[in-house]
Amino acid sequence: MSWLSQAAALAERATVGLVPAARRDWAEAIWAEAREVPPGWQRLAWRAGGVRLIVREGQMVRRIGTLLLFTAAAGAAVWSAWPDSASHAAMVRADIIGAVLLLAALPLLSRGCSGRLTTGWPGGSGPAATPRTWP
Amino acid sequence: MGSRPQFSPQTLSVLAALHEQPSAWQHGYALARQTGLKSGTLYPILIRLADRGLVEACWQEEPVPGRPRRHLYRLTADGLATATAAVAEAEPARAKARPGVSPRRGRGIAAPSVP
Numbered sequence: 001m002s003w004l005s006q007a008a009a010l011a012e013r014a015t016v017g018l019v020p021a022a023r024r025d026w027a028e029a030i031w032a033e034a035r036e037v038p039p040g041w042q043r044l045a046w047r048a049g050g051v052r053l054i055v056r057e058g059q060m061v062r063r064i065g066t067l068l069l070f071t072a073a074a075g076a077a078v079w080s081a082w083p084d085s086a087s088h089a090a091m092v093r094a095d096i097i098g099a100v101l102l103l104a105a106l107p108l109l110s111r112g113c114s115g116r117l118t119t120g121w122p123g124g125s126g127p128a129a130t131p132r133t134w135p
Numbered sequence: 136m137g138s139r140p141q142f143s144p145q146t147l148s149v150l151a152a153l154h155e156q157p158s159a160w161q162h163g164y165a166l167a168r169q170t171g172l173k174s175g176t177l178y179p180i181l182i183r184l185a186d187r188g189l190v191e192a193c194w195q196e197e198p199v200p201g202r203p204r205r206h207l208y209r210l211t212a213d214g215l216a217t218a219t220a221a222v223a224e225a226e227p228a229r230a231k232a233r234p235g236v237s238p239r240r241g242r243g244i245a246a247p248s249v250p
Contacts, residue, residue, distance in 0.1 A: 023182070025192070025194075025206065026178055026181070026182055026206075028203075028206075029163060029178070029192075029205070029206030030163065030174055030178050031203075032202075032203040032204060032205055032206065033162065033163040033164050033174070033205060033206065034174075035202055035203065036162065036164045036202075036205070037164055045173060045174075046164075046167075046173075046174045048174075048175065049173050049174030049175030049176070049177075049178070050174060050175070050178075051175075052175035053174070053175055053178050053179060056179060057179075057182070
């Protein structure tokens with residue numbers, strides 16, 4: 001097996017973990033089937049389909065969008081509130097950082113208290129929470 | 136209740152491909168070749184069909200040495216009934232749209248005409 005194939009196999013195994021547990025069989029299936037496809041463009045196209053499946057089933061667009069949105073909002077909040085040279089600047093900075101960390105941890109805390117609401121995060125499972133988009 | 140879901144042409148082509156050998160387990164690549172669908176389209180369709188209980192999937196028990204196990208698919212009893220009805224319903228439209236073309240070679244079955 002060439003180094004390229006080994007790298008592809010490693011990447012495939014890693015991406016399977018991005019999919020909710022209930023969908024991992026399907027992600028593994030598409031990667032396993034890739035080895036049956038003639039090498040070259042056909043196999044590449046098959047693997048591109050696998051990436052598409054993982055992005056879709058792992059709700060990656062939504063997760064990346066949420067992350068970017070949070071990062072932008074947190075950045076804007078920090079930028080607007082960051083003290084230039086106040087007498088108690090260190091305390092204000094600590095407050096800001098604490099508030100951002102608290103906001104970041106809030107989804108995890110609420111999930112711990114009230115149970116899982118969505119399955120969009122790694123390790124989540126259950127087709128019931130997956131958007132029902134009938135093809 | 137009682138109303139059958141309207142399938143997309145791509146889903147119909149998958150149902151038709153599975154319907155041709157209802158008792159046989161089929162591989163994803165074989166289905167892709169039969170239907171002309173890309174993997175990124177075929178697998179989401181198979182997933183939805185499996186979620187609806189129309190398709191069952193299993194892993195190959197005795198894989199070829201040196202190769203990973205393959206995932207296999209076939210219609211369930213419900214799936215067979217649904218596919219039979221859906222294919223029969225789509226047949227006139229397909230025959231009208233592409234006379235002389237086998238459904239296996241086409242890129243799918245034409246959707247039933249909607250009034």
